Amino acid sequence: MQRVQQQYQRACHSLAGGVSSSTRKNQALGHAMYFARARGCRLWDLDGREYIDLCASHGAALLGHNHPRVRTAVLEALARGAPCSYENEHHAALAELLCRTVPCCELVRFTGSGTEATMHCLRLARAYTGRSKILKFAGHFHGYHDQVMYALGGSAAAERAEPPTGPFLPPHAASSGLPPGLDEHLVVIPFNQPEALEAACQRYGRELAAVICEPIWYNAGCIQPTAEMVRALAELPRAHGALLIFDEVLSAFRMCPGGAQQYLNVVPDLCTLGKAVGGGYPLSVFGGRREIMQRLMPEGDCQHSGTYNGHPVVVAAGLAAVQCYLERGFYEHITQVGTRLISGLNELFKRHGVPGHVQGLGARFGLYFDLPKPPLTDHDLLAHNRTLMLRFVASAIRHGVYLHDYGGGPCHHGFCAAMTMADAGEALRRLDAAIGELARDEISP
Ligand SMILES: Cc1ncc(COP(=O)(O)O)c(C=O)c1O
Numbered sequence: 001m002q003r004v005q006q007q008y009q010r011a012c013h014s015l016a017g018g019v020s021s022s023t024r025k026n027q028a029l030g031h032a033m034y035f036a037r038a039r040g041c042r043l044w045d046l047d048g049r050e051y052i053d054l055c056a057s058h059g060a061a062l063l064g065h066n067h068p069r070v071r072t073a074v075l076e077a078l079a080r081g082a083p084c085s086y087e088n089e090h091h092a093a094l095a096e097l098l099c100r101t102v103p104c105c106e107l108v109r110f111t112g113s114g115t116e117a118t119m120h121c122l123r124l125a126r127a128y129t130g131r132s133k134i135l136k137f138a139g140h141f142h143g144y145h146d147q148v149m150y151a152l153g154g155s156a157a158a159e160r161a162e163p164p165t166g167p168f169l170p171p172h173a174a175s176s177g178l179p180p181g182l183d184e185h186l187v188v189i190p191f192n193q194p195e196a197l198e199a200a201c202q203r204y205g206r207e208l209a210a211v212i213c214e215p216i217w218y219n220a221g222c223i224q225p226t227a228e229m230v231r232a233l234a235e236l237p238r239a240h241g242a243l244l245i246f247d248e249v250l251s252a253f254r255m256c257p258g259g260a261q262q263y264l265n266v267v268p269d270l271c272t273l274g275k276a277v278g279g280g281y282p283l284s285v286f287g288g289r290r291e292i293m294q295r296l297m298p299e300g301d302c303q304h305s306g307t308y309n310g311h312p313v314v315v316a317a318g319l320a321a322v323q324c325y326l327e328r329g330f331y332e333h334i335t336q337v338g339t340r341l342i343s344g345l346n347e348l349f350k351r352h353g354v355p356g357h358v359q360g361l362g363a364r365f366g367l368y369f370d371l372p373k374p375p376l377t378d379h380d381l382l383a384h385n386r387t388l389m390l391r392f393v394a395s396a397i398r399h400g401v402y403l404h405d406y407g408g409g410p411c412h413h414g415f416c417a418a419m420t421m422a423d424a425g426e427a428l429r430r431l432d433a434a435i436g437e438l439a440r441d442e443i444s445p
Contacts, residue, residue, distance in 0.1 A: 064418025221366015255362025279321025
């Protein structure tokens with residue numbers, strides 16, 4: 001990793017923390033990773049080492065890197081001059097496709113990042129309801145804007161480590177720089193406890209503009225809502241006049257074309273789509289019921305604009321990517337590869353006596369260490385062994401499988417549709433060696 005490490009040292013002189021995104025430093029390695037090229041499910045670092053990618057650009061590369069149809073669409077958009085800040089025929093084509101595919105979308109808008117998408121959804125929910133409070137679940141991640149920088153990962157765990165004082169959790173700030181008083185607009189409760197949602201709706205119902213959630217809680221690995229939780233989400237917020245927002249930045253297109261709302265059979269009022277929607281290019285979307293979306297300017301009074309919104313290159317990439325997701329056999333293949341990887345990894349942990357556990361849905365999965373049972377709530381995650389997770393990630397990378405470490409916390413990993421069953425077998429062979437090494441180190445560290 002000579003050139004990789006040199007590159008990190010060089011970057012530290014001019015990039016804050018050596019990276020363009022705070023979470024990009026892989027703490028298991030002590031530096032960021034530098035990839036010179038990528039194709040399908042493979043990455044090559046600056047030193048020429050090849051890896052099987054189980055990060056998949058944090059979920060953006062659902063199709064695989066450098067997919068030929070996305071590349072062709074991008075090159076065509078560039079050849080046409082890619083004039084940004086204007087509309088072309090691809091915008092309506094992609095919007096139509098999304099409205100046909102994602103159950104709640106009657107109208108959509110394009111943004112750059114998932115962070116912008118959730119920010120605009122929340123503003124729109126407040127504009128539409130005339131209310132100000134937002135309910136979020138502890139540990140659910142909705143991007144990096146101020147409104148939602150509370151009760152995340154480590155801070156949510158700290159909340160749960162404190163003795164609970166009722167169904168409501170204190171909204172611990174997950175960053176400095178947040179203005180005092182902003183958290184007064186937030187109600188935080190644990191996920192998969194429908195009675196907490198009921199209590200919150202009873203107490204704050206008239207003030208709640210929206211309940212926002214990750215319908216599949218991928219930012220804690222992969223935690224699905226219980227049937228009772230699904231029912232509570234579908235019924236309670238709307239019974240109290242609040243909107244239901246599914247943040248599908250990560251879950252969109254992950255397990256079926258209509259995302260988690262199709263999978264769970266719950267149609268929210270608004271949703272976000274991100275990562276996979278752009279086929280590896282920076283496109284995100286928010287959309288929902290016509291009546292709500294019509295509150296956006298220029299028809300309505302709620303602002304959503306941006307110079308780079310719906311950039312022609314990323315819209316062309318998104319159109320090509322979504323067309324691929326709709327092809328016959330796409331999700332059958334994802335399910336086959338996912339089943340092989342997840343069952344194979346669980347077998348390897350068992351065989352080597354390493355206390356790891358994997359659970360997943362569609363093309364993403366969570367890795368947990370030292371948990372007494374498969375996790376369902378944020379409370380269940382408190383026992384997760386971050387040190388073991390970091391050691392596993394470092395060992396996997398040494399053996400040619402790239403995973404991001406997310407500081408050792410329980411977070412999501414995944415694969416792309418370009419991964420064949422043979423690639424999955426090769427990944428498991430490499431992980432067999434990595435877990436074997438981990439087991440030996442655990443016995444004699
Ligand atoms: C559920 C969810 N919402 C929002 C975001 C923010 O998206 P972005 O990183 O594109 O701003 C993410 C990013 O991981 C996410 O997983």
